[in-house]
Structures are given as structure tokens and as C-alpha cells.
Amino acid sequence: xxxxxxxxxxxxxxxxxxxxxxxxxxxxxxxxxxxxxxxxxxxxxxxxxxxxxxxxxxxxxx
Numbered sequence: 001x002x003x004x005x006x007x008x009x010x011x012x013x014x015x016x017x018x019x020x021x022x023x024x025x026x027x028x029x030x031x032x033x034x035x036x037x038x039x040x041x042x043x044x045x046x047x048x049x050x051x052x053x054x055x056x057x058x059x060x061x062x
Contacts, residue, residue: 002032006051012036013044025051 004029010018028051
């Protein structure tokens, strides 16, 4: 098991996507079973989607 922030994971796999995350989302801790070297872009995409969805439910709109 390996723990890393989402920001560091995205920076390692697809740095261009980092702009899609808020500061709060970038600091979210992610636990990886097989380490960073086995993570693909598709995996990062799914993780980002889950984190963004989780934080979006906390957002209040007027």
C-alpha cells in the first residue's frame, strides 16, 4: 500500500490535468495498492472523477 496526495499522483502521471483540480482536491490522500509506477492515465481519470464528485456534493449553489 502506498499513500500519496492526488496532486502528486496527477503530477506524476498527467501533469496537464492538474489545472482541473482545486487546491482542496489536490491535497486529498489517495491509497494505491500497487504503487505509483503501475497507475495508468485511465486510473487517474477515474480517481479524479471520484474526488471531484465527492467535493462537488459539498458545494452549495445559490
